[in-house]
Amino acid sequence: MSQERNLARALTAHRLFWPVAVLVALLVLNVVFTDGFLTVQMRQGHLYGSLIDILRFGAPLILVALGMTLVIATGGIDLSVGSVVAIAGALACLRISDLTDQGSVTGVLAAVGVALAVALVLGAWNGVLVSVIGIQPIIATLILMVAGRGLAQLITDGQIITINSAPYKLIGGGYWLTLPFGILVVTALVALTGFLTRRLALGMFIESVGGNAEASRLSGIRSSGVLIVVYTFCGLCAGIAGLMISSNVSSADGNYAGLWIELDAILAVVIGGTSLLGGRFSIAGTVLGALIIQTLTTTIYSIGVTPETTLLFKALVVTLVCLLQSPSFRRKAFRRRARPAPPPPAPADGPSDASVSDVTAGEGREETVRNR
Amino acid sequence: MAEPAPIVRMSGIGKRFPGVKALDGVDFRLLPGEVHALMGENGAGKSTLIKVLTGVYEVDEGRVELAGRPVAFSGPLAAQRAGISTVYQEVNLCGNLSVAENIYIGREPRRFGRIQWSKMRRGAKALMDRLELDVDVSAPLASCSLAVQQMVAIARAVGVEAKVLVLDEPTSSLDAGEVAQLFRVMRRLKEEGIAILFVSHFLDQVYEVSDRMTILRDGRLVGEYLTRELPQVDLVAKMIGRELAALEKLEGRPLARVAEPLIETRDLGRPGGIAPFSLTIRRGEVFGLAGLLGSGRTEIARLLFGADLAGGGSVQMGGKPVTLRSPRAAMARKIAFCSENRRAEGLVDELTVRENIVLALQASRGWSRPVPRRRQDELVAKYIAALNIRPGDPDQPVGTLSGGNQQKVLLARWLIMEPRLLILDEPTRGVDVGAKAEIQRLVAELSDGGMAVLFVSAELEEVLRLSHRVGVVRDRELVAQLDNDEALTTDALMNKIASGVPS
Numbered sequence: 001m002s003q004e005r006n007l008a009r010a011l012t013a014h015r016l017f018w019p020v021a022v023l024v025a026l027l028v029l030n031v032v033f034t035d036g037f038l039t040v041q042m043r044q045g046h047l048y049g050s051l052i053d054i055l056r057f058g059a060p061l062i063l064v065a066l067g068m069t070l071v072i073a074t075g076g077i078d079l080s081v082g083s084v085v086a087i088a089g090a091l092a093c094l095r096i097s098d099l100t101d102q103g104s105v106t107g108v109l110a111a112v113g114v115a116l117a118v119a120l121v122l123g124a125w126n127g128v129l130v131s132v133i134g135i136q137p138i139i140a141t142l143i144l145m146v147a148g149r150g151l152a153q154l155i156t157d158g159q160i161i162t163i164n165s166a167p168y169k170l171i172g173g174g175y176w177l178t179l180p181f182g183i184l185v186v187t188a189l190v191a192l193t194g195f196l197t198r199r200l201a202l203g204m205f206i207e208s209v210g211g212n213a214e215a216s217r218l219s220g221i222r223s224s225g226v227l228i229v230v231y232t233f234c235g236l237c238a239g240i241a242g243l244m245i246s247s248n249v250s251s252a253d254g255n256y257a258g259l260w261i262e263l264d265a266i267l268a269v270v271i272g273g274t275s276l277l278g279g280r281f282s283i284a285g286t287v288l289g290a291l292i293i294q295t296l297t298t299t300i301y302s303i304g305v306t307p308e309t310t311l312l313f314k315a316l317v318v319t320l321v322c323l324l325q326s327p328s329f330r331r332k333a334f335r336r337r338a339r340p341a342p343p344p345p346a347p348a349d350g351p352s353d354a355s356v357s358d359v360t361a362g363e364g365r366e367e368t369v370r371n372r
Numbered sequence: 373m374a375e376p377a378p379i380v381r382m383s384g385i386g387k388r389f390p391g392v393k394a395l396d397g398v399d400f401r402l403l404p405g406e407v408h409a410l411m412g413e414n415g416a417g418k419s420t421l422i423k424v425l426t427g428v429y430e431v432d433e434g435r436v437e438l439a440g441r442p443v444a445f446s447g448p449l450a451a452q453r454a455g456i457s458t459v460y461q462e463v464n465l466c467g468n469l470s471v472a473e474n475i476y477i478g479r480e481p482r483r484f485g486r487i488q489w490s491k492m493r494r495g496a497k498a499l500m501d502r503l504e505l506d507v508d509v510s511a512p513l514a515s516c517s518l519a520v521q522q523m524v525a526i527a528r529a530v531g532v533e534a535k536v537l538v539l540d541e542p543t544s545s546l547d548a549g550e551v552a553q554l555f556r557v558m559r560r561l562k563e564e565g566i567a568i569l570f571v572s573h574f575l576d577q578v579y580e581v582s583d584r585m586t587i588l589r590d591g592r593l594v595g596e597y598l599t600r601e602l603p604q605v606d607l608v609a610k611m612i613g614r615e616l617a618a619l620e621k622l623e624g625r626p627l628a629r630v631a632e633p634l635i636e637t638r639d640l641g642r643p644g645g646i647a648p649f650s651l652t653i654r655r656g657e658v659f660g661l662a663g664l665l666g667s668g669r670t671e672i673a674r675l676l677f678g679a680d681l682a683g684g685g686s687v688q689m690g691g692k693p694v695t696l697r698s699p700r701a702a703m704a705r706k707i708a709f710c711s712e713n714r715r716a717e718g719l720v721d722e723l724t725v726r727e728n729i730v731l732a733l734q735a736s737r738g739w740s741r742p743v744p745r746r747r748q749d750e751l752v753a754k755y756i757a758a759l760n761i762r763p764g765d766p767d768q769p770v771g772t773l774s775g776g777n778q779q780k781v782l783l784a785r786w787l788i789m790e791p792r793l794l795i796l797d798e799p800t801r802g803v804d805v806g807a808k809a810e811i812q813r814l815v816a817e818l819s820d821g822g823m824a825v826l827f828v829s830a831e832l833e834e835v836l837r838l839s840h841r842v843g844v845v846r847d848r849e850l851v852a853q854l855d856n857d858e859a860l861t862t863d864a865l866m867n868k869i870a871s872g873v874p875s
Contacts, residue, residue, distance in 0.1 A: 199742065200739055200740055200741075200742050201734045201737070201738075201739045201740075201741075201742045201743075202739040204723070204727055204731070204734060205734075205735070205739055207720070207722065207723060207727075208720045208723060208727075208731060211720040211721060211722045211723060212716075212719070212720040212721070214716060214717050215716070215717050215718055215719060215720055216720065216731075216735075217679075217698075217699060218677075218679055218699050218709065218711060218717055218718070219699070219731045219732045219735050219785070220699050220700045220703045220732055220735035220736055221731075221735040222700065226739075279720075279722045280722050
């Protein structure tokens with residue numbers, strides 16, 4: 001009995017428990033409302049199904065949120081990602097529309113290369129503004145957020161550029177090895193980020209700068225270098241996301257591509273448990289957060305929320321998730337239900353394979369709350 | 373002249389925090405129309421006493437009387453209403469508001485809910501005139517000098533019909549002219565019968581302005597004295613105390629006279645921080661820096677580590693000129709620096725003990741060459757054992773450790789760098805006796821092994837026990853460099869610190 005409780009406590013205390021629980025709850029909701037929600041089929045050598053769609057449509061958001069995670073971990077924020085999304089898509093489509101043969105692989109690769117290079121430069125620009133010149137991140141990136149939209153419209157000449165390029169279509173709408181290509185790109189980038197930050201020392205530097213910038217400087221960390229790398233990486237992620245979004249619809253819209261994606265990305269990071277104050281970050285948490293937001297969008301359609309109330313519904317769920325993430329809220333909300341506490345048992349040995357349903361039972365939750 | 377009845381009388385004050393007794397049976401009184409200095413080293417209980425008086429903390433033992441009546445304030449606001457106003461070291465006013473707005477913030481004169489701006493300006497002007505200050509009260513506060521801002525804070529405090537004014541280190545960021553201006557205001561208020569409690573680390577200022585002083589040490593009352601009857605040397609002795617902590621005697625160690633110089637500075641200085649100084653530290657030498665807090669000890673340490681940029685002068689290492697432009701540059705020369713302010717400038721609270729220990733080593737290797745996990749574990753295990761860091765779990769966030777253990781983590785971070793010059797700024801402050809002895813023994817061992825150590829401490833016994841040579845810092849100037857031989861005693865050092873003249 002007490003061992004089960006310990007397990008439950010260890011699990012609910014885990015940083016990623018609440019995001020996982022919310023994601024599972026959303027999926028369960030979908031299963032109830034949609035027949036065959038969990039079915040994944042193989043058609044013409046490609047995987048199809050609602051779950052695959054969530055991953056596919058969520059891919060750009062995961063990418064943007066990935067870059068945003070690192071920026072937020074340094075104690076900053078990047079508002080310009082939406083504009084970078086629009087610029088990257090616009091540039092690539094413009095280059096491709098100028099090609100005599102839009103199916104040419106080298107031509108598309110060159111266009112992609114130019115778009116990503118510009119995204120890198122834009123990210124580095126943010127980094128320089130923040131670290132070298134010392135502008136507050138929210139202001140520094142606001143500059144590009146506003147100016148970047150204008151830049152994207154300049155590139156597209158205020159029109160929507162439509163293209164017809166099979167190789168370009170692959171990035172956001174195509175399949176490779178039975179999976180949507182976008183999912184593969186995201187997987188590769190998440191793995192790369194995990195490697196750079198957790199296997200190499202970049203993650204430690206980022207957390208150190210975000211946790212205590214002065215102590216980091218006195219330990220010999222070049223914080224301005226770290227900041228430039230992080231903002232540049234965020235720009236790159238937004239650039240790739242921009243390619244995916246424009247590729248999926250085979251067109252570039254300077255006005256609406258990536259509009260408000262920065263807010264969704266920040267939300268995903270926060271849901272994933274990374275503090276806006278900087279310091280510790282969690283890549284897995286961010287991926288979960290982005291998936292929650294994407295699943296939420298799917299859920300809204302599948303359970304038939306009317307379009308007028310969509311945003312309100314989304315706001316309610318997000319508020320709930322954020323509250324559940326907060327230990328002090330959980331303490332307040334669940335204290336009333338808690339019975340007189342037994343003497344706190346020894347800390348649990350660690351999470352184990354107890355099923356999630358065990359844990360969401362009221363008892364486990366109270367236990368966690370009481371012992372925080 | 374008969375003494376007037378005290379306006380504040382605190383008797384038998386005790387205050388306990390988890391694990392420490394911050395105040396123990398302290399008596400304190402404050403007479404109207406006097407400037408009373410509260411003296412003591414860091415951690416002696418000065419700020420705790422002030423916070424008890426101003427209602428920030430509740431008292432655990434003893435009683436506080438205001439004008440003969442027992443009081444128990446529920447908070448600073450209640451204390452202020454009763455006539456006890458406090459001005460803290462950091463001016464906590466709004467720089468973007470005007471002087472008048474700052475003075476009246478929260479109690480603006482109103483009529484029908486509308487703020488009466490002209491009345492407010494007139495009132496502010498009258499208040500400033502009373503303090504003999506010529507200030508445009510409608511100018512934004514940020515456009516005034518720091519001293520004027522301080523004065524505005526005082527005006528705001530006395531504006532609330534104050535009987536008692538508490539000034540907690542008001543002079544720490546003022547220059548000499550501004551201090552004189554502040555003292556003029558203080559004397560003026562004193563003449564009006566206001567009792568002023570004054571805290572400052574600058575002894576000369578205390579002697580210039582105060583009438584009476586109360587000395588605290590380790591949370592206990594040492595005594596109350598008339599300033600004119602207590603020589604400066606006696607004051608320092610009473611502040612520092614004479615009790616020898618239960619520390620092991622360290623072996624008498626030969627002076628490293630013959631050793632070659634490791635680092636030499638010539639007229640190195642930083643305007644506003646430390647006057648130009650020339651200093652030579654040799655291999656295997658422990659160079660102690662003695663002086664009171666704020667005397668410029670830390671500034672010397674920071675200049676030698678490149679944490680601050682020098683305003684002039686030069687540094688030589690191994691006979692070649694070097695520029696210590698940044699901590700990285702200093703680290704490349706194998707210089708290490710443990711800051712006295714380990715929370716703000718040393719550790720990253722959220723990171724684990726292991727990460728904090730390897731941080732500097734990793735920083736010197738860059739992000740692309742991680743210290744292999746096996747090597748990290750070896751290093752961390754070695755230093756957790758060697759320095760007896762508790763709890764010894766390397767994956768615990770360092771913010772959860774006690775002060776002494778945090779200090780050891782910081783030490784470990786720099787020891788694995790194997791520096792040639794180790795700068796320790798107050799490494800034993802806030803550290804219990806056992807850990808203190810461990811740290812001192814370590815310093816001795818390191819210097820025997822050939823490492824040069826710059827040892828900054830306010831504890832004279834400690835400086836004398838460890839150092840081969842001692843530098844004395846006073847009022848932002850390195851005033852003396854003495855060989856630590858039989859002739860050098862704590863008394864002689866105290867004389868130097870107090871007066872700057874040889875005993």
